[in-house]
Amino acid sequence: MVTALQLALNGLALGAAYALVALGFVLVLNATGAVNFAQGDLVMAGGYGAAALVALLPVPGLVLLPVVMGAMALLGLVVSALAFFPLMRRPATAVFVSTIAIGLVLQNGALALFGPEPRTAPPAWNSEPLRWGELALSSQALAVVVIAALLVLGQGWLLARTRLGRDLRATAQDREMAAALGIHVNAMIALSFALAAALAGAAGTLLANQFFVTPTAGSALILKAYIAVVIGGWGSLAGAVAGALLVGLFETVVAAAVSYTAASALLYGALLVILLLRPQGLFGEAASRRA
Amino acid sequence: MTLTAEPSSPARGLGGDALWTILILAGLGTYAGSLASPYGLRVLTLAGCQALLVLGYQFVFGHAGALSLAQGAFFGLGAYTTAILATRYRWDFALTYPLSILVPLAVAAIVAIPALRLASHYFALATLGLAQVALLVAVNGGDWTGGALGLTGVPGIAVLGEVVRRGLPLAAVVWGVVALGAWASWRFAHGLTGVAYVVLRSDPIAAAAIGLDERRLRFTAFLLSAAYAGAAGALQAHTIGVVSSETLEFSVMVTCLAMTVIGGSTRIAGALIGALLLTFLPEWLRFLQGYALLAYGAALLAMIIVAPEGIAGILGDRFVRRRRAVELPSSEPVPLRGSKSATLEARSLKKSFGGVVALDGVDLVIEPGEILGLIGPNGSGKTTLANVISGLVPPDGGVLRLGSRGLLRLSAERIARAGVSRGFQTPALPPSLSALELVALARASATGKIGFLASLRGSDAGRRRRRFEAEALDLLGKVGLTAEADRSCGALPTRLAWRVEVARALALDPGLIILDEPAAGLGEHEQSELGAVLRDIASRGIAVLVIEHNMPFLLPTANRIVVLDQGRVIAKGRPGEVVRDSAVIASYLGREKIGA
Numbered sequence: 001m002v003t004a005l006q007l008a009l010n011g012l013a014l015g016a017a018y019a020l021v022a023l024g025f026v027l028v029l030n031a032t033g034a035v036n037f038a039q040g041d042l043v044m045a046g047g048y049g050a051a052a053l054v055a056l057l058p059v060p061g062l063v064l065l066p067v068v069m070g071a072m073a074l075l076g077l078v079v080s081a082l083a084f085f086p087l088m089r090r091p092a093t094a095v096f097v098s099t100i101a102i103g104l105v106l107q108n109g110a111l112a113l114f115g116p117e118p119r120t121a122p123p124a125w126n127s128e129p130l131r132w133g134e135l136a137l138s139s140q141a142l143a144v145v146v147i148a149a150l151l152v153l154g155q156g157w158l159l160a161r162t163r164l165g166r167d168l169r170a171t172a173q174d175r176e177m178a179a180a181l182g183i184h185v186n187a188m189i190a191l192s193f194a195l196a197a198a199l200a201g202a203a204g205t206l207l208a209n210q211f212f213v214t215p216t217a218g219s220a221l222i223l224k225a226y227i228a229v230v231i232g233g234w235g236s237l238a239g240a241v242a243g244a245l246l247v248g249l250f251e252t253v254v255a256a257a258v259s260y261t262a263a264s265a266l267l268y269g270a271l272l273v274i275l276l277l278r279p280q281g282l283f284g285e286a287a288s289r290r291a
Numbered sequence: 292m293t294l295t296a297e298p299s300s301p302a303r304g305l306g307g308d309a310l311w312t313i314l315i316l317a318g319l320g321t322y323a324g325s326l327a328s329p330y331g332l333r334v335l336t337l338a339g340c341q342a343l344l345v346l347g348y349q350f351v352f353g354h355a356g357a358l359s360l361a362q363g364a365f366f367g368l369g370a371y372t373t374a375i376l377a378t379r380y381r382w383d384f385a386l387t388y389p390l391s392i393l394v395p396l397a398v399a400a401i402v403a404i405p406a407l408r409l410a411s412h413y414f415a416l417a418t419l420g421l422a423q424v425a426l427l428v429a430v431n432g433g434d435w436t437g438g439a440l441g442l443t444g445v446p447g448i449a450v451l452g453e454v455v456r457r458g459l460p461l462a463a464v465v466w467g468v469v470a471l472g473a474w475a476s477w478r479f480a481h482g483l484t485g486v487a488y489v490v491l492r493s494d495p496i497a498a499a500a501i502g503l504d505e506r507r508l509r510f511t512a513f514l515l516s517a518a519y520a521g522a523a524g525a526l527q528a529h530t531i532g533v534v535s536s537e538t539l540e541f542s543v544m545v546t547c548l549a550m551t552v553i554g555g556s557t558r559i560a561g562a563l564i565g566a567l568l569l570t571f572l573p574e575w576l577r578f579l580q581g582y583a584l585l586a587y588g589a590a591l592l593a594m595i596i597v598a599p600e601g602i603a604g605i606l607g608d609r610f611v612r613r614r615r616a617v618e619l620p621s622s623e624p625v626p627l628r629g630s631k632s633a634t635l636e637a638r639s640l641k642k643s644f645g646g647v648v649a650l651d652g653v654d655l656v657i658e659p660g661e662i663l664g665l666i667g668p669n670g671s672g673k674t675t676l677a678n679v680i681s682g683l684v685p686p687d688g689g690v691l692r693l694g695s696r697g698l699l700r701l702s703a704e705r706i707a708r709a710g711v712s713r714g715f716q717t718p719a720l721p722p723s724l725s726a727l728e729l730v731a732l733a734r735a736s737a738t739g740k741i742g743f744l745a746s747l748r749g750s751d752a753g754r755r756r757r758r759f760e761a762e763a764l765d766l767l768g769k770v771g772l773t774a775e776a777d778r779s780c781g782a783l784p785t786r787l788a789w790r791v792e793v794a795r796a797l798a799l800d801p802g803l804i805i806l807d808e809p810a811a812g813l814g815e816h817e818q819s820e821l822g823a824v825l826r827d828i829a830s831r832g833i834a835v836l837v838i839e840h841n842m843p844f845l846l847p848t849a850n851r852i853v854v855l856d857q858g859r860v861i862a863k864g865r866p867g868e869v870v871r872d873s874a875v876i877a878s879y880l881g882r883e884k885i886g887a
Binding site for chain 1: 356358402404412413415416417419420421423424427430431541582584591
């Protein structure tokens with residue numbers, strides 16, 4: 001019982017971090033119709049950012065979080081300027097390739113700067129587990145769930161309740177119509193990249209404490225986020241969060257019961273099966289043929 | 292008559308490509324034969340394996356325009372197949388090599404079923420999923436795959452019992468295979484099949500309109516890429532003697548992508564340049580050691596922004612003596628017999644989009660040889676009806692027949708081949724192709740001469756291609772476009788676009804042609820030309836369905852008019868009767884001035 005609870009919390013924490021990655025993925029996808037393949041590598045960059053910062057400034061992760069997110073937002077703007085705007089009028093595969101290139105630069109840049117050894121970021125608050133009698137829950141996992149939930153809710157609020165969010169959604173739905181309504185479409189697209197990168201930075205900071213960070217850590221993440229998005233229905237934000245939680249729970253439980261390899265193999269297999277049977281996702285119907 | 296042509300499309304531009312390819316191969320031969328050290332020969336051999344891999348990747352990425360991320364996995368599959376069969380079972384090269392091609396081919400065929408119907412990024416990430424599964428299997432395959440360490444002791448290539456020695460002989464064998472692959476690739480890209488892929492990339496709907504099966508074209512390209520990758524992987528296994536899970540890592544895929552983009556994604560010379568450059572450069576630039584991928588990333592980004600056609604695209608036909616102008620034989624008359632002419636019958640066609648009813652039980656009969664005008668207010672369902680008849684939109688219910696043949700379950704390209712051709716409200720014309728190429732392609736497609744095997748046989752190139760072009764010239768003459776036949780569609784004035792659309796539709800020898808507002812934006816002269824062409828078509832027994840708002844054009848042209856309003860037929864009859872119909876005036880004509 002106790003282990004089951006800890007396992008569930010760990011799975012939820014992993015899923016929550018995936019949700020941040022998947023949300024950024026969907027944000028950019030909706031705004032541009034293109035996939036940002038560098039999203040996973042941005043998470044990795046965020047993780048290194050946190051690891052590097054704490055060496056200069058030994059404070060808890062919670063304090064580092066806004067700093068990393070701000071820096072990552074700037075990096076997101078750079079990514080949009082290099083990999084998206086010059087290719088706006090090209091087929092969607094062009095942006096896919098350019099973001100692969102960005103990912104390659106980030107990965108190998110990290111390798112050049114930090115070397116291949118895994119790094120770790122500070123815990124969000126402290127590493128003492130929370131105890132109630134027999135029950136000991138990882139406070140980091142709990143912190144990840146809480147922080148991710150706040151960020152997800154914050155983004156939901158931003159999109160649903162603010163004027164900026166309305167403009168972002170209008171841009172996502174129909175770029176030309178949004179432009180005709182006087183919305184600065186390019187600014188909205190750049191903002192989507194910045195938000196996506198900031199979320200990736202948060203995910204990187206949170207993940208890099210439990211799982212370490214290596215230059216190639218992003219590659220697996222992008223696929224997990226993608227699976228979450230496919231499960232949740234392409235383009236749906238709520239679906240992506242639900243999908244990410246499912247992926248995180250599934251991976252943690254199967255990894256504990258069988259092995260991490262089995263968990264990954266089953267996930268990738270499930271991806272192909274879902275694409276075969278329900279390309280519109282498990283939950284509801286989103287645009288099945290964008291881009 | 293004789294026409295002269297400037298190279299106008301990627302397919303025509305291959306004239307320079309052939310010369311560059313031969314120059315590169317000759318240069319390599321000289322280098323290998325006289326200058327190369329044993330080490331240089333080894334690098335050259337490995338570059339050959341990469342060149343074959345990239346040639347394969349061009350099919351799916353360059354020609355089909357689909358971003359597959361499984362090319363590295365197919366490469367690894369080929370390498371592992373060779374390594375397992377050669378080291379564990381001591382099988383001979385003559386057996387292992389074909390199998391190393393067949394295994395990735397089979398995997399590609401299975402994966403293609405779910406993956407190929409997916410739009411771009413779905414496809415990309417689904418193929419990435421496949422690559423990850425392959426990597427997991429290799430790392431956890433135990434004794435079979437040698438785990439993370441891999442398999443060692445892969446023997447060299449043995450032909451007829453003779454082991455090919457490393458060094459020059461091995462380099463020659465590998466580059467011989469590359470040359471063979473390049474030849475097949477050349478046949479593929481050089482004929483009308485290559486042109487078919489240009490249409491597919493530019494506009495899948497335009498491809499369906501000339502009877503090209505988008506899924507079959509993409510399937511072929513994907514399978515070819517896998518076969519080439521397997522062939523390349525097996526050669527690399529023989530060359531370095533070791534196969535480990537590194538072969539399946541994403542960096543192999545990314546390097547292949549970088550080679551393709553940097554070299555050029557549709558030209559043979561591009562594959563060679565990309566592979567040679569990115570294999571030799573890290574050897575020359577030792578100071579980059581370890582950061583080669585960083586440089587690849589930066590170069591990849593720069594190239595895709597600045598030179599999307601790669602280095603080979605920049606070279607193009609430059610420095611190459613301009614080719615002799617293309618001479619066409621006198622045009623070959625196409626007998627438009629209306630062999631597919633039959634009565635088109637639609638009954639109770641229904642279609643809703645969400646809650647909006649677009650077609651609410653439409654009945655329509657079109658007889659061979661008649662010009663039927665379809666009018667109605669905006670949103671009355673006219674274009675939806677055209678889309679349903681031509682198979683672009685599946686109806687919710689009803690009956691649709693051409694003669695005795697049911698059309699309802701057929702895909703758009705099958706309906707096109709069954710005899711229903713159409714033009715589009717926004718002309719669907721690939722900008723880089725000339726009208727001649729497009730219509731010639733439609734002729735070849737109508738006779739089933741498009742595809743990899745057809746291109747290997749040369750059914751779509753040379754003399755046979757000229758015959759299709761001669762026929763296309765005749766069709767373009769019928770619509771009065773002879774003088775502009777060689778101009779690229781992108782450079783054609785908008786007012787002439789309908790002519791290409793009609794000629795393309797005629798190329799399929801249709802029984803019915805559907806045109807969506809062909810007269811929109813045309814001057815009076817063009818309108819009367821359009822009317823004359825339509826009457827000429829109808830006189831050959833081909834039915835014409837024209838959607839039009841322009842009543843001054845339509846009334847004298849059409850034999851009959853059907854009026855649609857809110858998804859229902861509210862009136863039909865001869866033009867004179869319909870304009871006097873009170874319901875029509877109330878719903879439609881009353882709101883517009885009519886000048887006839």
